[in-house]
Amino acid sequence: MNSDDNAHAVEDFAVRAEAWLAANVPTRWREHRGALSNTEADEFRREWDRQLSAGGFAGLGLPKEFGGQGLGLAEEVVFHVLAAKAQAPDGLARVGKILTAPMLVSHGTEAQRAKYLPKILSGEEVWCQGFSEPGAGSDLAGVSTIARKTEGGYLISGRKTWTSFVQHASRCLVLAQTDRGAPRYKNLGMFLVDMNQPGVLVNDIKQISGAVHFAEVQFEDTFVAEDDRVGEEGDGWAIAMKVLTDERGGTETATRYVEIRADMDLLLASCAGRPELAGELEDLDIRTELLRWQLSKVVDLESGHGSEFWRAVSILKVLWSELWQDVARLGLRAMVPGDREHWRNQYLESKAVSIYSGTNEIQRNIISERVLRLPR
């Protein structure tokens, strides 16, 4: 396809997606989201995963032979932008779709793909990501959870923390040591663990905003079959890096851009005529548009998948997370009477975004060492 055909294909997709979203985003979610109980909200989110699948909008970037739609990053970004504008629910299947599925395509066996991909894409199975531990977050290679060999598989023991979606998950992607004696980075394996079995204990963690997005998970001799190890023993670190790169890709930026733009428009409207805030508002407004530009640059670079693409992707997470925090901070400081609850919530929720998927300090280390090749 030449670039004109490509642009037309993306436009056609956008028209189809916009019409589908207009017909399918539940009115109750769009108009009364804040009044829903957590249980009701979760049911909307679970149902949304099923709707996406039925409508042909699940696994947009996944190759067709694996049950996906075989589209590119441009369509994925367009869909995320339109879904955020339509105020669609965020599904619960994020870890399965964004992390597990592409990992199984690149590193899984035929049997693993056949067993797991259909249920991930249909929204039937929710996954969580068991990487971080109380003693290993930024230093992920230091995980101490161990997978000991047993007949037919492994027994997993250890503590994972900050595990998002675990309350809904039936499967977990677990990074664990397979060989205590092997050198660092060569001593890890990646496992697909069934969470509905004895030896899995989940303790909720409440966030500063009052939400409960994650929990601590204790594995006590939890069985995982040999067939559910991804790659070989010792491949865990390389696979974890692939998973983390997918996690930091462009699609979350698309959603965040729309949310930040909406917050900026709210701020600009409510603070018009306040000269003391004018300079800061203009600065944040420019940064919001720079984010949009950077996102479109990533999409343009995708076909190359070269170093320029990864350079741009690495920078996105730092850009949007710090911008959202700064917008929320100004929103709180502006003290607009009717908007206080909104800004309080945004301020507290935005605290987490410079931490998850790797903290911004770690992102900056990656950008300086691996993208800019600066000396240590």
Ligand SMILES: Cc1cc2nc3c(=O)[nH]c(=O)nc-3n(C[C@H](O)[C@H](O)[C@H](O)COP(=O)(O)OP(=O)(O)OC[C@H]3O[C@@H](n4cnc5c(N)ncnc54)[C@H](O)[C@@H]3O)c2cc1C
């Ligand atoms: C909302 C949310 C959801 C999450 N969901 C998941 C999940 O589903 N699964 C999962 O596995 N994890 C999840 N995490 C965990 C997240 O990946 C970790 O919190 C993150 O990697 C940081 O690890 P840590 O908390 O152990 O902090 P630490 O690694 O202890 O870091 C503490 C501070 O030291 C700084 N620091 C550490 N090392 C360096 C260095 N080399 N250079 C410069 N600064 C450094 C960090 O930037 C940070 O400011 C989630 C976190 C949040 C906030």
